[in-house]
Amino acid sequence: MTFTVTVDLVVLTIRDAALSVLLIRRAVPPFEGDYALPGGFVLEHEDLLDAAVRELQEETGVGGAGHLEQLGTYGTPDRDPRGRVVTVAYLALLPDAPAPQAGSDAAAAEWRPFASLPPLAFDHARILADGVERARAKLEYSPLATAFCPPEFTIAELRQVYEAVWATPLDLRNFHRKVSKTPGFVTPTGRTTAGERGRPARLFTRGPAEFLVPPMLRIGPDDHIGPGHHIGPEDHED
Incomplete structure (x- = not known):
C-alpha cells in the first residue's frame, strides 16, 4: 500500500x-471553497518541519x-477523498500576528475567533480541537502563555492570554499572586x-523555568488558577 504525507498547522494568536485561529479558504478540490487549516503535501526530499x-x-x-x-499524526483511511493521506499536524503560537496574505492554493486566508468558526474541510475540526486543548493544557504546566505575549509584557497582558485561551475570566489578585x-x-x-x-505597570519577560511548579491548574468555574485560591477583590498592581 502506498500513501502520501501532508502537514497541517493549527496556528493560534490573541486578537x-x-x-x-488562522484559516484558509481552499481554491482547489477537494472541498473547494471550504475553510481549512493551512497545510499541504510534503515534498520528496523535504523535512516535515521545513514543509510546515x-x-x-x-x-x-x-x-x-x-x-x-x-x-500529532492523523491517518484515518477515509480522511482525504484523494486517497490514503497521512498528515502530521503542528501547533504554532504567535504574538501580535500580522494580517495573512493568501497564496499558493489558498483563495483566502484570515484570522477567525475560535468561538465562532465555520465548518472545516477534511478532519481539520478534530485537529484544531486537539491543538487548542494542547495549548490550554500546556498553559497549566509551562510558561507557554508568554509565547502569545510581546518580548516585554505586563501581568495584566499575561492574564488576558490565559483568559482568552481558557475562555474564562480570572480573578486579578489571585492570578497576580500565583504568577x-x-x-x-x-x-x-x-x-x-x-x-x-x-498607574504605570511593571514590565516582565519570560523567566528561565521550563515547567511551572506549582502548576496553574484549571479546576472549575469558581477557581481556575490552583487550589486554595478563591474569588477575591481586584489587584491593581498588574
Missing part, C-alpha cells in the same frame, strides 16, 4: 482579547518568530509602562 514552515508561508504569508511544535510566587515563570525588567492612563 481583540479572543483566541483566534513552507506551507504556512506560501498559503498565508505568515512567518517569523513564535512557538512551533509537533501536535509572582511561581519560581522562574516571569522575570521583572525593572521598567514600567509609560504614556498610559492610570
Whole structure:
C-alpha cells in the first residue's frame, strides 16, 4: 500500500482579547471553497518541519518568530477523498500576528475567533480541537502563555492570554499572586509602562523555568488558577 504525507498547522494568536485561529479558504478540490487549516503535501526530499514552515508561508504569508511544535499524526483511511493521506499536524503560537496574505492554493486566508468558526474541510475540526486543548493544557504546566505575549509584557497582558485561551475570566489578585510566587515563570525588567492612563505597570519577560511548579491548574468555574485560591477583590498592581 502506498500513501502520501501532508502537514497541517493549527496556528493560534490573541486578537481583540479572543483566541483566534488562522484559516484558509481552499481554491482547489477537494472541498473547494471550504475553510481549512493551512497545510499541504510534503515534498520528496523535504523535512516535515521545513514543509510546515513552507506551507504556512506560501498559503498565508505568515512567518517569523513564535512557538512551533509537533501536535500529532492523523491517518484515518477515509480522511482525504484523494486517497490514503497521512498528515502530521503542528501547533504554532504567535504574538501580535500580522494580517495573512493568501497564496499558493489558498483563495483566502484570515484570522477567525475560535468561538465562532465555520465548518472545516477534511478532519481539520478534530485537529484544531486537539491543538487548542494542547495549548490550554500546556498553559497549566509551562510558561507557554508568554509565547502569545510581546518580548516585554505586563501581568495584566499575561492574564488576558490565559483568559482568552481558557475562555474564562480570572480573578486579578489571585492570578497576580500565583504568577509572582511561581519560581522562574516571569522575570521583572525593572521598567514600567509609560504614556498610559492610570498607574504605570511593571514590565516582565519570560523567566528561565521550563515547567511551572506549582502548576496553574484549571479546576472549575469558581477557581481556575490552583487550589486554595478563591474569588477575591481586584489587584491593581498588574
